[in-house]
Amino acid sequence: MSFDLPAVLAALPAFPQLRAARVRLRGPRPNDADAVFALFSDPAVMRYWSRPPMTQRSEAEASIAEMEEAFAERDKINWVVADKSDTVIGTCTLFRFDPRxxxxxxxxxxxxxxxxxxxxxxxxxxxxxxxxxxxxxxxIEADIDPRNDGSRRILERLGFASEGVLRERFFVGERAADSEIFGLLSSDWSAQRR
Ligand SMILES: CC(C)(COP(=O)(O)OP(=O)(O)OC[C@H]1O[C@@H](n2cnc3c(N)ncnc32)[C@H](O)[C@@H]1OP(=O)(O)O)[C@@H](O)C(=O)NCCC(=O)NCCS
Known part of the structure; x- marks a missing residue:
């Protein structure tokens, strides 16, 4: 089947706005900087990320600018997740698009x-x-630190299958950490929705 993913991405007029029952996904804005800083300066959130927690608000401002730029290039769709009061409480990102x-x-x-x-x-x-x-x-793929139980649970609940462990693939701080790859096929997703 031929499907032109770059053309579909390019044709998006703006960040797609997605609604769920209690949260909304939207594009980031400069005035989300305090909330983005609160999120990524939290050591609990950053425990298994390959970068350390933010220490300066300016890092959050830079990160928002990067999210906007990456979307402009259609390189990533880096949504922020906002609650009912439109405060940012999280992020959700699609990246490394492989059209072929x-x-x-x-x-x-x-x-x-x-x-x-x-x-x-x-x-x-x-x-x-x-x-x-x-x-x-x-x-759609996700790769997690195998010790990241919260992340594993959400992936399994969404129907992702664990497909293998790559050894010592990322440095988390000074330590090389394994990477566990999860995959979800469109057929898995539609079978669950039936
Ligand atoms: C990964 C992460 C987003 C998961 O957050 P979370 O709140 O645990 O995930 P969920 O939204 O799936 O919440 C599920 C839990 O809420 C509970 N829950 C309460 N009310 C619920 C409801 N209405 N619907 C569904 N679950 C509900 C469930 O029981 C479930 O707990 P369980 O899986 O232990 O049974 C979070 O741990 C995180 O931000 N981690 C740091 C960042 C990170 O590591 N990201 C991944 C990098 S790969």
Missing amino acids: HRRAELGYALRSDQWGKGLAREAVSAALDWAFRTLSLHR
Whole structure:
């Protein structure tokens, strides 16, 4: 089947706005900087990320500018996840689009005081549904530190399969950490939705 993923991405007029029951996915704005800083300066959120927690608000401002630029290049769709009051409580990202193989990678983070309420699942589920329908992706991948139980749980609940462990693939701080690859096929997703 021929499907022109770059053309579909290029034709998006702006960040797609996605709604779930309790959260909304939208593009980032400069005035989200305090909330983005609160998210990425939290050591609990950054525990398994390949970069250390932010220490300066200016890093959040730079990160928002990068998200906007990456979207302008259609390199990444780096949504922010906002609550009912439009405060940013997380992010959800599709990146490394591979048009030939109709594949992309997924990442997400939620403020730690919001964990355990099912909000991340709502947000990621909306993004996956949009990605399979609108971008006609065939496969979406996530790679996690195998010790990241919260991340593993959300992926398994969304129907991702664990497909293998790559040894010592990332440095998390000074330590080389393994990477566990998860995959979700569009057929897995539509089978669950039936
Ligand atoms: C990964 C992360 C987003 C998961 O957040 P989370 O809040 O635990 O995830 P969910 O939205 O799936 O919440 C699920 C939990 O909420 C509970 N819950 C409460 N109300 C719920 C509801 N209405 N619907 C669904 N789940 C609900 C569930 O019981 C579930 O807990 P369980 O899986 O232990 O049974 C979060 O841990 C995080 O931001 N981690 C740091 C960043 C990170 O490591 N990202 C991944 C990099 S690969």
